[in-house]
Amino acid sequence: MGILVNIDNGGTFTDVCVTDGERVVHAKTPTTPHDLTQCFVDGLRTVSDRLYGEEDMARLLRDTEYLRYSTTSGTNAVVERKGAPVGLLVDSGAEGDVYGIVNLVDASLWQAMVPHPPVGIAVDADGSVGLEEFTAAINELLATATSRIVIALRSVDAERAIKNLLLERYPRHLLGAIPFTLSHELVHDVDDARRVLTAVLNSYLHPGMEHFLYGAEKACKANGLTRPLLIFRNDGDSARVAKTTALKTWGSGPRGGLEGSVAYASLYGADVLVGMDVGGTTTDVSVVVDKALTVHAHGRVESAQTSLPIPDLSSVGLGGSSVVEVVDGRIQIGPRSVGAAPGPACFARGGTDATVTDALLIVGALDPDNYLGGDLKLDLARAERALVTRVGEPLSIPAHAAALAVLRVFEEMAGSALKEMISSAGREPRDAALLAFGGAGPVLASGIATAAGITRVIVPHLSAVFSAFGIGFSGLAHEYSVPMPGTGAGVSAARDDLLARARRDMFGEGVSIDECTFETRNRFISGGVLRDEAWTSGSLPDTAGGKADRLVVRASRRLPTFELAADQRGTVQPATADGSRCIRLVDGEEQEVPVYRPENLEPGQGAQGPALVAGDYLTCLIEPGWGFRVSSNSDLIMEAQR
Known part of the structure; x- marks a missing residue:
C-alpha cells in the first residue's frame, strides 16, 4: 500500500494525517485565510518532515496513493458572502418571490448571491420559449456582469429548451460561452424554492472552488502526485475535483469527524455516541445511534433548507479562540472568534481579546512551552492581562478566578448542546458516551461531560486531527x-x-x-x-x-483506510507519570498533579484524576472524580468514578 494523506482545512488550523500502513504521523499548521493553498502546502511540508526526518513534499507526493482533502473554502465563501454573483432566469411573473424562496433564505445571503433582480421569461404550455424573448432575457442577464447564470424554471422541458438555445448561440468552444446551470439537472426536487436555492448556492460557490481546487491539484501534480486529488464531501464520500459539486464541499470538514465517530461507535460498541469537535471557532456536536448517523433529507446551509441530504450536526459558536467578555454582569463566550489571526492574546500576535485558550493557559491546563509541539510559545502575561481586563475587572475577581469561571461557563454551554442533541435522538445522557476531539475537546471533555450528565468519555489518540483522520474512512x-x-x-x-x-x-x-x-x-x-x-x-x-x-x-x-485495534479490556495497571504541573481547578487553589506523556502510555495502563495527559498535540485534563485507562487502540477511555 502506498501512503494515504488526509487533509482537513479548518477555520483556525489545517490538519494533516498520514499513514504508510505501519505508522501514522500528523501535523497542524495555521490556516492562511488569505490564500488557502499556502496552508495546504505548509501542512504537506510539515508532515513530510515528520515522516522522513527532513522536509520533502515532492517525495511525499510521489509516494502517495491517495490524497483526500476537505476544504473550508466553500463554507468561508458563504459565511463571508464572498462567492461569485449569480444571474437568475425564472418563469415570467415569479421574479418577485422566485417560487417562494423569500420564505426560505436569509435576505443578506440571497442579496449576496443574486445582487440583481431575477429575469423572467414566458414559457409556453409545451415547454417552449420564444427566440426573441430568450435573446432579450439572456442579454439582460449578461449586462449585470454575473459570473454564472442559473436557469430555474418550473418546467424541466423549458429548462432543456433554454439549454439547447444557449449551446446553439453560445457554443462552449467560444470565448463568449456562457457558464450556466439547469436547476433540474443539478437536483431532482419537486419543491421549487429548495431547487432554486440549491442551484444558486452551487453556482455562487462554483467559480471560487474551481479556481482554488484546480490550483491545489496543479501544485500537487507539479510536485509529483500521480493520482487525482480527491475532494472529501459533506455526504461522507470523496471524488476527484472534476467530479465534485461545489455545494457538497460546504461543511465537509465536520463530516470527517462524523465518519470517524461512526467508526469509533463500532470499535467501542457504543449504542449512543456523541461526537464533540471543539475547534478554534466552533463546537460541532453530532450523535451516532446504533452505529448510524441521522441524515436530514433537506440539509441546511445556514438556516436555509437545500435539496441535498446532510447529516444532523449542531454547530455552536464556542471554541478555543472564542472571545470572552462580560455583558450585563454575566460572562459571555462567543460566537465572535479571533480565529487564526491574530489569535488568542497568549499567541502574542497582536490580539488583545480574552479567549478560552487564554483561560486554559492561566489555570495551568496548557503548557506554554509545548503548544503545537513547541512551534508556538504561549505568553502567560498577555493572557492574564487580557482576561483581567475583559473579565476580572468587570467582575472584581483575580485572573485565576476569572479563568476558572470562564471554563465553567463554557462547560455548561457545551453540556447543554450535548444534552439537546441526545434528547433529539430520543436518548438519555446516562446512556451515551462522549467522543471528544478537536484541538480543545479533550482538555475540556471531563468538565463538559459532567455538565451534560455523561459518565464515559473517549478521547482518540489522534484527537487533534480527528476530522482529517475520519476523512480516511471515505470511499x-x-x-x-x-x-x-x-x-x-x-x-x-x-x-x-x-x-x-x-x-x-x-x-x-x-x-x-x-x-x-x-x-x-x-x-x-x-x-x-x-x-x-x-x-x-x-x-x-x-x-x-x-x-x-x-x-x-x-x-x-473502496479505498484503503486506517486500521483500528479492537479493545481488549483487562485489569488497569498504574501508569508512571513523566512529571507534574501546578493547576488551579478548585477555588483557584494551586494543586500539583501528575502529567503523563501519551507516547509513553501503554494499553491497559491508567490513573485517577486530577491529572493531565499532555503531548505535542494532545492535552487531556482528567478532573477530580474521573479516571482514565488506555485502550488497545491507544485511545484514552475516561470514566466518572461512582
Whole structure:
C-alpha cells in the first residue's frame, strides 16, 4: 500500500494525517485565510518532515496513493458572502418571490448571491420559449456582469429548451460561452424554492472552488502526485475535483469527524455516541445511534433548507479562540472568534481579546512551552492581562478566578448542546458516551461531560486531527436519486438511467467498472429524516409506511483506510507519570498533579484524576472524580468514578 494523506482545512488550523500502513504521523499548521493553498502546502511540508526526518513534499507526493482533502473554502465563501454573483432566469411573473424562496433564505445571503433582480421569461404550455424573448432575457442577464447564470424554471422541458438555445448561440468552444446551470439537472426536487436555492448556492460557490481546487491539484501534480486529488464531501464520500459539486464541499470538514465517530461507535460498541469537535471557532456536536448517523433529507446551509441530504450536526459558536467578555454582569463566550489571526492574546500576535485558550493557559491546563509541539510559545502575561481586563475587572475577581469561571461557563454551554442533541435522538445522557476531539475537546471533555450528565468519555489518540483522520474512512463514490416513479416500468427506466450516469462518472474517476459496487435503494423520508431500504427488482417499492419517496443508485469503490485495534479490556495497571504541573481547578487553589506523556502510555495502563495527559498535540485534563485507562487502540477511555 502506498501512503494515504488526509487533509482537513479548518477555520483556525489545517490538519494533516498520514499513514504508510505501519505508522501514522500528523501535523497542524495555521490556516492562511488569505490564500488557502499556502496552508495546504505548509501542512504537506510539515508532515513530510515528520515522516522522513527532513522536509520533502515532492517525495511525499510521489509516494502517495491517495490524497483526500476537505476544504473550508466553500463554507468561508458563504459565511463571508464572498462567492461569485449569480444571474437568475425564472418563469415570467415569479421574479418577485422566485417560487417562494423569500420564505426560505436569509435576505443578506440571497442579496449576496443574486445582487440583481431575477429575469423572467414566458414559457409556453409545451415547454417552449420564444427566440426573441430568450435573446432579450439572456442579454439582460449578461449586462449585470454575473459570473454564472442559473436557469430555474418550473418546467424541466423549458429548462432543456433554454439549454439547447444557449449551446446553439453560445457554443462552449467560444470565448463568449456562457457558464450556466439547469436547476433540474443539478437536483431532482419537486419543491421549487429548495431547487432554486440549491442551484444558486452551487453556482455562487462554483467559480471560487474551481479556481482554488484546480490550483491545489496543479501544485500537487507539479510536485509529483500521480493520482487525482480527491475532494472529501459533506455526504461522507470523496471524488476527484472534476467530479465534485461545489455545494457538497460546504461543511465537509465536520463530516470527517462524523465518519470517524461512526467508526469509533463500532470499535467501542457504543449504542449512543456523541461526537464533540471543539475547534478554534466552533463546537460541532453530532450523535451516532446504533452505529448510524441521522441524515436530514433537506440539509441546511445556514438556516436555509437545500435539496441535498446532510447529516444532523449542531454547530455552536464556542471554541478555543472564542472571545470572552462580560455583558450585563454575566460572562459571555462567543460566537465572535479571533480565529487564526491574530489569535488568542497568549499567541502574542497582536490580539488583545480574552479567549478560552487564554483561560486554559492561566489555570495551568496548557503548557506554554509545548503548544503545537513547541512551534508556538504561549505568553502567560498577555493572557492574564487580557482576561483581567475583559473579565476580572468587570467582575472584581483575580485572573485565576476569572479563568476558572470562564471554563465553567463554557462547560455548561457545551453540556447543554450535548444534552439537546441526545434528547433529539430520543436518548438519555446516562446512556451515551462522549467522543471528544478537536484541538480543545479533550482538555475540556471531563468538565463538559459532567455538565451534560455523561459518565464515559473517549478521547482518540489522534484527537487533534480527528476530522482529517475520519476523512480516511471515505470511499470513492457518487450517489444519484430521482422521485420514485409511479409504475414498475417507470422504476426500471429510471434505474437504468441512474446506473448509466453512475458508470459514466466512475469511468471519469479513472477506476475500472469491475472494481465498483453499484447499489439500488428505496429512500423513505419521514419527519425530514432519510431511511434507506434495499431495492427489490420487479415490484414497486412499497412498505407498511407507504410508497418510497425516491429511487437511489450509489456507485462506489473502496479505498484503503486506517486500521483500528479492537479493545481488549483487562485489569488497569498504574501508569508512571513523566512529571507534574501546578493547576488551579478548585477555588483557584494551586494543586500539583501528575502529567503523563501519551507516547509513553501503554494499553491497559491508567490513573485517577486530577491529572493531565499532555503531548505535542494532545492535552487531556482528567478532573477530580474521573479516571482514565488506555485502550488497545491507544485511545484514552475516561470514566466518572461512582
